[in-house]
Amino acid sequence: VITALAGGVGAARFLRGLLDVCEPSDVTAIVNTGDDVVLHGLHVSPDIDTVVYTLAGAVNPETGWGLTGETWQAMDALERYGGLTWFRLGDRDLATHLYRTHRLGEGAALSEITSEIARAWGLHLRVVPMTDDRVETRLDVEGEGELGFQDYFVRLRHSVAVKAVRYAGAETADPGPGVIEALNDAATVVVCPSNPVLSIAPILAVPGIEETVAARRDDVVAVSPIVAGAALKGPADRLLLELGHEASVVGVARLYAPFVGTLVIDSADAHRAGDVEAEGVRCVVAPTVMHGPAEAAALARVVLDANA
Amino acid sequence: VITALAGGVGAARFLRGLLDVCEPSDVTAIVNTGDDVVLHGLHVSPDIDTVVYTLAGAVNPETGWGLTGETWQAMDALERYGGLTWFRLGDRDLATHLYRTHRLGEGAALSEITSEIARAWGLHLRVVPMTDDRVETRLDVEGEGELGFQDYFVRLRHSVAVKAVRYAGAETADPGPGVIEALNDAATVVVCPSNPVLSIAPILAVPGIEETVAARRDDVVAVSPIVAGAALKGPADRLLLELGHEASVVGVARLYAPFVGTLVIDSADAHRAGDVEAEGVRCVVAPTVMHGPAEAAALARVVLDANA
Numbered sequence: 001v002i003t004a005l006a007g008g009v010g011a012a013r014f015l016r017g018l019l020d021v022c023e024p025s026d027v028t029a030i031v032n033t034g035d036d037v038v039l040h041g042l043h044v045s046p047d048i049d050t051v052v053y054t055l056a057g058a059v060n061p062e063t064g065w066g067l068t069g070e071t072w073q074a075m076d077a078l079e080r081y082g083g084l085t086w087f088r089l090g091d092r093d094l095a096t097h098l099y100r101t102h103r104l105g106e107g108a109a110l111s112e113i114t115s116e117i118a119r120a121w122g123l124h125l126r127v128v129p130m131t132d133d134r135v136e137t138r139l140d141v142e143g144e145g146e147l148g149f150q151d152y153f154v155r156l157r158h159s160v161a162v163k164a165v166r167y168a169g170a171e172t173a174d175p176g177p178g179v180i181e182a183l184n185d186a187a188t189v190v191v192c193p194s195n196p197v198l199s200i201a202p203i204l205a206v207p208g209i210e211e212t213v214a215a216r217r218d219d220v221v222a223v224s225p226i227v228a229g230a231a232l233k234g235p236a237d238r239l240l241l242e243l244g245h246e247a248s249v250v251g252v253a254r255l256y257a258p259f260v261g262t263l264v265i266d267s268a269d270a271h272r273a274g275d276v277e278a279e280g281v282r283c284v285v286a287p288t289v290m291h292g293p294a295e296a297a298a299l300a301r302v303v304l305d306a307n308a
Numbered sequence: 309v310i311t312a313l314a315g316g317v318g319a320a321r322f323l324r325g326l327l328d329v330c331e332p333s334d335v336t337a338i339v340n341t342g343d344d345v346v347l348h349g350l351h352v353s354p355d356i357d358t359v360v361y362t363l364a365g366a367v368n369p370e371t372g373w374g375l376t377g378e379t380w381q382a383m384d385a386l387e388r389y390g391g392l393t394w395f396r397l398g399d400r401d402l403a404t405h406l407y408r409t410h411r412l413g414e415g416a417a418l419s420e421i422t423s424e425i426a427r428a429w430g431l432h433l434r435v436v437p438m439t440d441d442r443v444e445t446r447l448d449v450e451g452e453g454e455l456g457f458q459d460y461f462v463r464l465r466h467s468v469a470v471k472a473v474r475y476a477g478a479e480t481a482d483p484g485p486g487v488i489e490a491l492n493d494a495a496t497v498v499v500c501p502s503n504p505v506l507s508i509a510p511i512l513a514v515p516g517i518e519e520t521v522a523a524r525r526d527d528v529v530a531v532s533p534i535v536a537g538a539a540l541k542g543p544a545d546r547l548l549l550e551l552g553h554e555a556s557v558v559g560v561a562r563l564y565a566p567f568v569g570t571l572v573i574d575s576a577d578a579h580r581a582g583d584v585e586a587e588g589v590r591c592v593v594a595p596t597v598m599h600g601p602a603e604a605a606a607l608a609r610v611v612l613d614a615n616a
Contacts, residue, residue, distance in 0.1 A: 073381065
């Protein structure tokens, strides 16, 4: 039984590999919802949708998010009104948000709805939001003040300096149903190659989760999202630096040391393995860049073997 | 200056004719919002949209509502989830609801948003919701209990017996901004050929509107939506009967007599002109069935001449 903490694109690609090397019904993905946003009255859960669409083989391979073969009639029509179009919602993707919003309005929990959506796409792993409560990743941005995640990430394309990040609402949130049990029951807990500040930290900010992961530390394997000092995608490197961390596998090891026993780093960072271990974290060196399903499956095997 | 009370398809077609025979900026349409519904979290205003799309020449000519050349990707994708698809929202139409919902979330009034939408479609008349407050037409349906309008109209295709209709929230609603002034200032007030129970009555139920229309009675011209005992579209005939009225131009005259001075009836009903006048309503006989723009413009001319 494997339980993974997951953000968006990087986590989704890793999970696709994981499902190739183990029984899908043995896998639980605990997914970040700090990026969730209400747009036009619709509840959008970007990381959950990226995980589901990717595992269903329906994700747009060029962007890593959204649906392949998507159409954009609604967004194009919205331009007539000068509406909010910087967050582009495809026509078929809209259906997911319509369904989620409708079910939330009926009083269903996000976790229940997420199960329904995953089932509808034929998935057999469990996809669980980190919490059914509202947690919002908010960024204090130089010259802009505090912004919501999508304002920072999509509208400003994360090309602004961040002074601080907080996870509003986390302090009073409860872990999603089954989250603590899945962490306790897992043979291996995986921290997917996701942004440490924007994807993993919000999950850990939900009371009870970090403690539970830390208690499993010996069985926790993380994949570094930083390769050769840079993020493969997104602003993880820049954010780490801005928040006073080192943008390297060593910086990741230092951040993760309290709850991660083993860090998988890319072969490009092999020369830093000693520095990682100096942080008190076991280091495994392997190719971590997932160009396709074969690399993702190989990386998943490395992660499982690291805790065999 | 002309002010019209308007429902959906029939009213929209009449208004298109009216704009052909007078200065659009002299026309105010006060539109029913009793059919408004929140679907998937989105605020849908069916009658406003039908009026706007029709006047913009963008309406689907086959249905009389929705957009021409529409695509249905979102609704088709929603079927994967077993989502609510009996109320079909086209992809481009969705943009209107996304925009409206977004602006309502920002605190804008429905009247303000409606002006923005009408302007975006290049319209020069004023389109004003009957109220900025929430009024819901609710129907007590045999064997089903009380239903919302769209449940009755779209889901059950109005093929069920109605015992009573009420306009929930009307008693505490205020007329939309400028509604009372537009009624007071108009040379002619037109009651469009719309369902008397489901389109016109909700407008009149907003406190102040019926009194104001009644005070202008001599200048109020209605077009009968009933021709030869039947509604051209929808359940007006059936509803009139079920609620104890006569499904005929005479039944309409009796219902409208308190606030309408002149009723335009179709040539097919010429033999009932005397019975209409016996209800204390002046009767004008003319072709009222609008097969296209030419008939609509001719009917608009008849209405304006009736009060010349």
